[in-house]
Amino acid sequence: MSQPTSKLSSGAKALERVRKEIKPAFWLLAVFSIAINLLLLVPSVYMMQVYDRVLRSAVIETLIYITLMAAAAVAVYAALEAIRLRALARIGEWIEDTLFEPVFAAAMGAEQGLVKASGAGEGTPFNDLRTVRSFLSGPTLPSLCDTPWMPLFLICCAIIHPYLGLLGLVFSILIIALALVNDRMTRPAAEKVAQGHQEAQRVLAEAARNVDSVAAMGLSRPLADRASQANARSTALLGEATDRGTVMIGAGKFLRVVAQICTLALGAALSLEGHITPGGMIASSILLSRALAPLDQAIAAWRGLQQSRSAWGRITKLLEASRVLVEDPIALPAPAGKLTVEGVTLMTPGGERPILAGVSFGVAPGSSLALIGPSGSGKSTLCRVIVGSRAPNRGAVRLDGGDVMLWRDDQRRRYVGYLAQGTELFTGRVRDVIARFDAPDDAKVVEAAKLVGCHDLVLSLPQGYDTVLVNGGAMLSGGQRQRIALARAVYGDTRLVVLDEPNSALDGEGERALVGALAALKERGVTVVLVTHKPALAQLCDRVGVMTAGQLTRMGPPTEILRELVAPVPADVRTVPGGAR
Numbered sequence: 001m002s003q004p005t006s007k008l009s010s011g012a013k014a015l016e017r018v019r020k021e022i023k024p025a026f027w028l029l030a031v032f033s034i035a036i037n038l039l040l041l042v043p044s045v046y047m048m049q050v051y052d053r054v055l056r057s058a059v060i061e062t063l064i065y066i067t068l069m070a071a072a073a074v075a076v077y078a079a080l081e082a083i084r085l086r087a088l089a090r091i092g093e094w095i096e097d098t099l100f101e102p103v104f105a106a107a108m109g110a111e112q113g114l115v116k117a118s119g120a121g122e123g124t125p126f127n128d129l130r131t132v133r134s135f136l137s138g139p140t141l142p143s144l145c146d147t148p149w150m151p152l153f154l155i156c157c158a159i160i161h162p163y164l165g166l167l168g169l170v171f172s173i174l175i176i177a178l179a180l181v182n183d184r185m186t187r188p189a190a191e192k193v194a195q196g197h198q199e200a201q202r203v204l205a206e207a208a209r210n211v212d213s214v215a216a217m218g219l220s221r222p223l224a225d226r227a228s229q230a231n232a233r234s235t236a237l238l239g240e241a242t243d244r245g246t247v248m249i250g251a252g253k254f255l256r257v258v259a260q261i262c263t264l265a266l267g268a269a270l271s272l273e274g275h276i277t278p279g280g281m282i283a284s285s286i287l288l289s290r291a292l293a294p295l296d297q298a299i300a301a302w303r304g305l306q307q308s309r310s311a312w313g314r315i316t317k318l319l320e321a322s323r324v325l326v327e328d329p330i331a332l333p334a335p336a337g338k339l340t341v342e343g344v345t346l347m348t349p350g351g352e353r354p355i356l357a358g359v360s361f362g363v364a365p366g367s368s369l370a371l372i373g374p375s376g377s378g379k380s381t382l383c384r385v386i387v388g389s390r391a392p393n394r395g396a397v398r399l400d401g402g403d404v405m406l407w408r409d410d411q412r413r414r415y416v417g418y419l420a421q422g423t424e425l426f427t428g429r430v431r432d433v434i435a436r437f438d439a440p441d442d443a444k445v446v447e448a449a450k451l452v453g454c455h456d457l458v459l460s461l462p463q464g465y466d467t468v469l470v471n472g473g474a475m476l477s478g479g480q481r482q483r484i485a486l487a488r489a490v491y492g493d494t495r496l497v498v499l500d501e502p503n504s505a506l507d508g509e510g511e512r513a514l515v516g517a518l519a520a521l522k523e524r525g526v527t528v529v530l531v532t533h534k535p536a537l538a539q540l541c542d543r544v545g546v547m548t549a550g551q552l553t554r555m556g557p558p559t560e561i562l563r564e565l566v567a568p569v570p571a572d573v574r575t576v577p578g579g580a581r
């Protein structure tokens with residue numbers, strides 16, 4: 001993000017900016033539309049002049065003169081059309097560029113439960129942005145812009161003869177009615193089709209993320225069946241929607257041709273009766289086809305408009321929901337590392353039950369807390385709330401008195417280290433990964449790696465610290481990934497380190513390095529919160545907290561807490577409640 005502001009509030013701001021700045025552009029396009037549609041009258045006027053003036057007077061100079069004028073007008077028309085198309089393409093590009101980062105951040109917020117927008121995080125926001133951009137850049141929007149000018153052509157028809165105007169009006173109403181029926185019939189199907197595709201994509205993405213489990217347990221077939229069922233449902237709906245759509249497109253084209261024939265027939269009759277000139281007959285036929293052309297195209301473009309409208313709806317819903325957070329939080333001074341958890345309650349996303357219920361405690365700067373407790377007691381969730389990845393429904397987590405939700409992104413990146421369960425590294429050079437994708441400070445990168453005992457490991461990689469970890473470090477072993485993630489968690493000026501089962505994949509040597517790292521962090525005065533199932537590790541912390549069913553039920557010095565909790569079993573399998581990891 002270019003501006004180190006709150007990532008979520010910037011979404012609402014960017015949306016406001018787009019809405020505000022887009023207005024003058026659309027007004028300008030409306031002016032273009034007026035000019036283009038006035039110039040579209042030229043062929044009709046030209047025909048009338050040729051039939052009623054040139055053919056009667058037989059003066060060739062007049063023909064040359066009006067032909068040159070018509071050609072000049074048509075050239076201006078073509079230029080305006082080209083400018084309009086180019087301008088719309090630029091507007092589409094600009095909207096995509098402006099909203100790309102905010103949409104990314106808001107989509108992350110929706111995943112975290114920070115953006116309170118039901119359904120806003122569904123689907124693929126980037127696809128939605130692309131849909132809106134293609135709609136703006138394609139031929140659909142210009143034809144829709146021209147639709148409101150239909151009355152101009154009908155009025156011109158009526159000036160030639162009221163009956164011709166009336167006939168045009170009748171056909172326009174028929175075509176508009178057809179468009180509305182088309183919308184009614186195809187919109188729900190089109191929405192369901194999109195949902196079916198998303199479901200199939202989700203199953204595929206999930207399978208790709210867990211490719212080893214899929215292969216090992218032969219899950220490929222059932223997962224493929226699930227994806228293909230979702231896909232087949234949407235394909236069937238798509239077929240139905242397309243069939244309906246094509247019938248409507250055919251009906252629209254039929255009506256237009258019939259309208260053309262009827263106008264010519266009526267024009268001929270009126271001309272024979274001497275009510276209009278032959279030029280008027282030809283001109284009214286051209287005018288009517290002009291009036292109906294955008295309507296006809298609008299029917300064909302209706303699906304594009306619908307898709308773009310619902311894509312824009314999803315984007316705005318996602319970005320508007322990001323108003324919930326404070327704009328531009330102030331930059332606070334570097335924290336000493338005082339952590340305060342004040343009555344934190346976090347409900348399940350549906351609000352059915354609390355995952356954390358009124359958790360309160362404090363950790364002094366530079367001291368460490370081990371969180372223990374059975375599986376599902378809320379330890380990992382508490383870690384997520386502490387680092388500001390989940391917003392509590394009630395209460396707050398404060399770092400040096402400032403709500404962690406209001407610490408700016410750039411500051412969190414600098415002062416907060418986090419090692420999640422199920423370590424995921426991102427694709428990039430080892431040095432960039434450890435430096436959290438900030439400009440890497442070589443000395444600090446090596447220092448962090450040495451601190452957690454992974455310096456030699458990194459040096460043994462093909463290009464050392466410049467080795468590119470692809471696919472989140474999939475080429476490394478679980479223990480190697482965890483050590484690099486640990487180095488990232490302790491990198492640089494970190495003042496608060498939250499480690500969720502940091503030894504789950506470590507061997508004996510790795511565990512020794514971790515113990516050394518904890519001692520070094522203590523020496524540096526870094527505050528540490530650590531989730532573990534190993535008493536030996538909990539023992540190293542200043543205090544131990546016990547989580548039970550979303551509540552912090554005990555907290556005290558390790559000797560006291562662990563003596564109470566550890567079962568008298570042989571030392572090599574001894575664990576705290578929750579089982580050994």
Ligand SMILES: Nc1ncnc2c1ncn2[C@@H]1O[C@H](COP(=O)(O)OP(=O)(O)OP(=O)(O)O)[C@@H](O)[C@H]1O
Nearest residue numbers: 348349355373374375376377378379380381382578
């Ligand atoms: N997004 C969510 N939706 C619904 N329930 C959730 C969600 N996140 C966590 N939970 C529930 O909250 C409870 C606490 O989960 P959490 O992962 O924090 O436990 P834990 O103590 O870290 O367990 P473990 O030791 O196995 O890692 C679990 O019952 C879990 O199912």
